[in-house]
Amino acid sequence: MRTMLAVWLLMMPQPPVARAVQQSEEIVSPGVFVRRGEREEAVWTGPERRLPFAADEIVPSWTADTPPGTRLRVELKVPGSRWYVLGRWSYHGPRTTVAGQSDAHGRVRADVFSARRPVTSYRLRVTLSRPYGSAVQPVVRTLGAVASARGVASAERGGQAWGRELAVPRKSQLAHAGHGGRGWCSPTATAMVLHYWRKGPPPAELAWVAAGDPDPRVDHAARHTYDRGYRGTGNWAFNTAYAGRFGLDARVERFTSLAALERLIVQGVPPVVSLAFSRDELGYGSEGHLMVVTGFTRNGKVIVNDPAASGVRAVYPRAAFERAWLRASTGTTYVIRP
Incomplete structure (x- = not known):
C-alpha cells in the first residue's frame, strides 16, 4: 500500500x-x-x-x-x-x-x-x-x-467504454496475508495485468515459492518490486519496470479524467490506478491503494479488480472513484501493454 x-x-x-x-x-x-x-x-x-x-x-x-x-x-x-x-x-x-x-x-x-x-x-x-x-x-x-x-478537474464526460469489461484474471492480496500480502496491492495488480497479457516469470523463477501458495505470480511480483528505502512494494516506477522486464511497454502516467481510462479499455488495455478513499466514498477506507480498472457498467460505474475486495471484482460509483483517484495520486496510472 x-x-x-x-x-x-x-x-x-x-x-x-x-x-x-x-x-x-x-x-x-x-x-x-x-x-x-x-x-x-x-x-x-x-x-x-x-x-x-x-x-x-x-x-x-x-x-x-x-x-x-x-x-x-x-x-x-x-x-x-x-x-x-x-x-x-x-x-x-x-x-x-x-x-x-x-x-x-x-x-x-x-x-x-x-x-x-x-x-x-x-x-x-x-x-x-x-x-x-x-x-x-x-x-x-x-x-x-x-x-x-x-487545478480544475477535466470536464470530459466519457461514455465510449460503458458496457465493456475486459477479462483480467482476478488475484487477491488478502490470500497472501499470512506472509505479508496484506500490503501487496500494487504487485498484485501488476501481476493481474501481466497474466492478462500472458506474460510473467517462467516456472523456473517461481521454484522458491512455498508449496501450496495461492498464486506464486503475486509473490514473485512482490519480491521484485520491493523498495528497500520505501520498505514496501508500492513504488510506482518499480512496478512498471518489473512489468517491462517481460517485454511489455510499461510506464507511469497521469490522467485528468476517467474518460482517458475509457479510451484504454476500448483499446483492450486494463489500467492500474492509485487512489485513497474513505468508507463513505467506496465502502471501506484506504490511505493508499492500487486497483485494476477492467471496464464500466452500462451507466458508467467503474468495474475493477480490487485486490483487497472479497471476490476481487467490484463496482464503484463513478464520481466518488474519480475523485479519490485524482485527489490522492493526481490521476496516477500504470499503463502496461504490448
Missing part, C-alpha cells in the same frame, strides 16, 4: 489534476564505461525537456534489461537544482529509493519529485553500472517522465 499518503488527504479537499504531460526520451548511447572502484559506470544525460505548463510534480519511469550484477540509477534535475535520485534499480536487486532529498527547489517522496515552486523544464540522467571487468551491461529500453499540475 502507499502508506506515505497521509490521512489528511482524505479529510482536506484538494483540487484534482488540471494538466499532465508524458514525455519520452531517446537514448542513443549510454556512453563509455569508466571504472569506479570495484564497478564500471556509463552515464547518459538527457536534454532539457520543456513543459507546456508549470508543473508541481514529476514522476519518471523506465524499462530496462539488467543482467545479474548490473543495475541503473535514474536521476532528475530541475533548473538550478542538484541531481535528485529517483531510483536505484535492478531486476535482480537491490532496488531502493533514497530518503532525505529535500532542498529549496523541491523534495523527493520515494518515487515522486515535488517542486517547491512550479517548474517549466527538467532533465533526466541514467547511470548504468556493472562489475569491473565485466562484458555484460544493462540496457535501458524506455525512459520518460510524467509532469503534472493541480
Whole structure:
C-alpha cells in the first residue's frame, strides 16, 4: 500500500489534476564505461525537456534489461537544482529509493519529485553500472517522465467504454496475508495485468515459492518490486519496470479524467490506478491503494479488480472513484501493454 499518503488527504479537499504531460526520451548511447572502484559506470544525460505548463510534480519511469550484477540509477534535475535520485534499480536487486532529498527547489517522496515552486523544464540522467571487468551491461529500453499540475478537474464526460469489461484474471492480496500480502496491492495488480497479457516469470523463477501458495505470480511480483528505502512494494516506477522486464511497454502516467481510462479499455488495455478513499466514498477506507480498472457498467460505474475486495471484482460509483483517484495520486496510472 502507499502508506506515505497521509490521512489528511482524505479529510482536506484538494483540487484534482488540471494538466499532465508524458514525455519520452531517446537514448542513443549510454556512453563509455569508466571504472569506479570495484564497478564500471556509463552515464547518459538527457536534454532539457520543456513543459507546456508549470508543473508541481514529476514522476519518471523506465524499462530496462539488467543482467545479474548490473543495475541503473535514474536521476532528475530541475533548473538550478542538484541531481535528485529517483531510483536505484535492478531486476535482480537491490532496488531502493533514497530518503532525505529535500532542498529549496523541491523534495523527493520515494518515487515522486515535488517542486517547491512550479517548474517549466527538467532533465533526466541514467547511470548504468556493472562489475569491473565485466562484458555484460544493462540496457535501458524506455525512459520518460510524467509532469503534472493541480487545478480544475477535466470536464470530459466519457461514455465510449460503458458496457465493456475486459477479462483480467482476478488475484487477491488478502490470500497472501499470512506472509505479508496484506500490503501487496500494487504487485498484485501488476501481476493481474501481466497474466492478462500472458506474460510473467517462467516456472523456473517461481521454484522458491512455498508449496501450496495461492498464486506464486503475486509473490514473485512482490519480491521484485520491493523498495528497500520505501520498505514496501508500492513504488510506482518499480512496478512498471518489473512489468517491462517481460517485454511489455510499461510506464507511469497521469490522467485528468476517467474518460482517458475509457479510451484504454476500448483499446483492450486494463489500467492500474492509485487512489485513497474513505468508507463513505467506496465502502471501506484506504490511505493508499492500487486497483485494476477492467471496464464500466452500462451507466458508467467503474468495474475493477480490487485486490483487497472479497471476490476481487467490484463496482464503484463513478464520481466518488474519480475523485479519490485524482485527489490522492493526481490521476496516477500504470499503463502496461504490448
